[in-house]
Amino acid sequence: MFTRKQKHILLKFFSLFSVVRGYNILIIVIAQYLTSVYIFAHDKPAKKVLLDFNLLMLVLASASVVAAGYIINNFYDSEKDLINRPNKSMLDKLVSQNTKLSFYFVLNFSAIVMASYVSFNPVLFFSAYIFAIWFYSHKLKKRPVVGNIVSALLTIAPFFAIFIYYKNFDTVIFVHASFLFLVIAIRELTKDLENMKGDLALNYRTVSVVYGEQTSKKMITILIGLTLIPLYLLINRFQIGHMNYYFYGAVTLLIIFLFLLWNSTTKTHYVILHNILKVIIVAGVFSILLIDVDLVLKRIL
Structure with missing residues (x-):
């Protein structure tokens, strides 16, 4: 005790x-x-x-x-x-x-x-x-x-x-970074929607407070559309091994996210959306292992 x-x-x-x-x-x-x-x-x-x-x-x-x-x-x-x-x-x-x-x-x-x-x-x-x-x-x-x-x-x-x-100035690094940046930017706008109550009370001039929920949702929709560019390049133009499965999964989650976004009206809804983005980000970290599965197996065996 x-x-x-x-x-x-x-x-x-x-x-x-x-x-x-x-x-x-x-x-x-x-x-x-x-x-x-x-x-x-x-x-x-x-x-x-x-x-x-x-x-x-x-x-x-x-x-x-x-x-x-x-x-x-x-x-x-x-x-x-x-x-x-x-x-x-x-x-x-x-x-x-x-x-x-x-x-x-x-x-x-x-x-x-x-x-x-x-x-x-x-x-x-x-x-x-x-x-x-x-x-x-x-x-x-x-x-x-x-x-x-x-x-x-x-x-x-x-x-x-x-x-x-x-x-290392390989192009693939900048494409990976652009995808991560866009997902994090989507998360930031989603957090603004989630925290509107406190932001309004303390005069935080966030996008959702200044321009409204609908504008925030439109901006998030545009950003999700932009993520398709690095996603397409990573899947079709670069050698990323089995990590392409992660990106297919990320596209699926972002489509689900978009559908839920336009049907969200409460803090609980936005918390769920925020958690979806967390899953995409954390899964993305560990999916890096899929770039070279042989290397992973060599280190395990």
Whole structure:
């Protein structure tokens, strides 16, 4: 049995884990390693990539900056989250704002130190990334369209750090990135629809608040149409192994998403839509393994 003190410490741990979205950080770390092995450095032995200390430093620096980003975002959105996510907000409040801010600075400082082990360029990149996240949370998040675009760009930025490290300029990488960017942009607009109540109460000028639900749905529909371009190219123009099955599945889910979108009117509906997009993104991370099934089998056997 846990003592009261142990329970309190455990609750604070879960609170901090909730604030930094630990599950998202784990997915990002896995995604960076998989993209390194199968896309960015596909011509190098998998073992050499996985044991690359510089790559480890870049991945840990990315994880630290993203975690810090979630903290500063939580700091600025605490009132809005209390309306939109009351249960999560109560858990997050178990850790004081001062403690959160202390972790924020520690994580960012740690990221710069880890980046410095690689070279000066990653230090510049992560310094700019830290500032961009703060500026987005402080200023840009409440601006329609601009806030959505910047948020989507910040989400894929950790992969840009790996891209710079390996200096791989294959066209397929940009096509993969464009698909991911579009799906994340769709998610951002869907989150706006999901969080309209809190956004309205605190005067967040999101697309759904300023232009209305119908305009948001039309924009999402256009973005889904645009995803068909990278999807077509990835399936028909590039060698992606069995990952094409994932993209066929993604098309199916996006069609279902579109049908549900135009029949959605409540927060619960939009939460379901948001979860569909999460499935597409997370499944996309693990489907990278399908690019080279033989490599996976060799590592297992």
